[in-house]
Amino acid sequence: MRDSKPNGKISVQQAFEVSSNIAFVKLVQQHFGNKPERFIQYLESFGLTRPLGFQMTGEAVPLIRTPKDPTWSGLSLPWMAVGYENEMSPLQILTFYNAVANQGKLVQPVIVKQIRTADEVLEAFQGRILNEKICSEETLEKVTRMLEGVVERGTAANIAGSPYKIAGKTGTTQKLRGGRYTKSYYTSFAGFFPANRPKYSCIVVIDAPQGFQQYGADVAAPVFKDVADKIYALDVEMHKTLPKRRTDGFPVVRAGNLDDLRYLCDEIGVSNHATANLQEWAVADAGSNSITWHNRHARPGQVPDVTGMTLRDALYILENRGLRVRYQGRGRVVRQSQTPGAMALRGSTISLALQEP
Secondary structure, X not given: OOOOOOOOOOOHHHHHHHOOXXXXXXXXXXXXXXXXXXXXXXXXXXXXXXXXXXXXXXXXXXXXXXXXXXXXXOOHHHHXXXXXXXXXXXXXXXXXXXXHHOXXXXXXXXXXXXXXXXXXXXXXXXXXXXXXXXXXXXXXXXXXXXXXXXXXOOOOHHHOOOOOOOEEEEEEEEEEEOOEEXXXXXXXXXXXXXXXOOOEXXXXXXXXXXXXXXXXXXXXXXXXXXXXXXHHHHOHHHOOOOOOOOOOOXXXXXEEEHHHHHHHHHHOOOEEEEXXXXXXXXXXXXXXXXXXXXXXXXXXXXXXXXXXXXXXXXXXXXXXXXXXXXXXXXXXXXXXXXXXXXXXXXXXXXXXXXXXX
């Protein structure tokens, strides 16, 4: 038994984070070496030894060796400690991860909620609870911390840095052919997110990845991250609410669409007034405690003055005049290459310099 690289003396948390085969073989031998049937009993309570009764024909039947099997040997338990000598489907592994995320409650997966004819519900389905509690609260907290550590510091650190927390585990398994393990792999990443308030879970399994890097961290974890990022982008409930900020200074208001500017000022309680004959675009004249809006309008065929505007507003105005826009920086426009009021030549390029307020 070996690790992908030497680890020295490490804690159980660290062993989990770096996927140390040696550490977990030693742990399983220490606690179950003289009572391997107890180890199998734990797998049974986790729902890993029997089909889940999933709503599809042909669900895979797990194969978990026991000391009663004729193929059992003194090497069986050490290899089972790191996932070998077992056969189980990704769905079963994901159901187990769901139990960790669900305060220990093991629930049968469901993909069909209802059978309907028009608005009439003919039959409704709910996931059956297979085990009310697979382990103690203390154990669940420790396991969740380990799964988070895998992403924060361990083998899946390449997918860290999200605005939401991921709890998960990488997996790399050699494929068995003709009774021998080969250099062809199954690589996987299973987990749930956000880790502090679990809502989604996912397992990615890639069969026989190609290339130099073939570990679960290199192949399966980035796919998980892409899926999770897409879900995060679509689920606004997962987004953190930004704290409200107060400022004692007068807000920086310069130029832009008059309706937008007046709306923002009204929302934050800034007194603002308009001069006569004001049109769509305006420039702000800020006094000590109020703003007066002045016209910012260019005649047809002339280059507009977009200084003080956001890039979005400047692009809208200039491109509608037929100008090609190049820009550098970020923030608001502080300089433009073509003079306001000059003839606007369609197809000519105008360069903008942007700067943060």
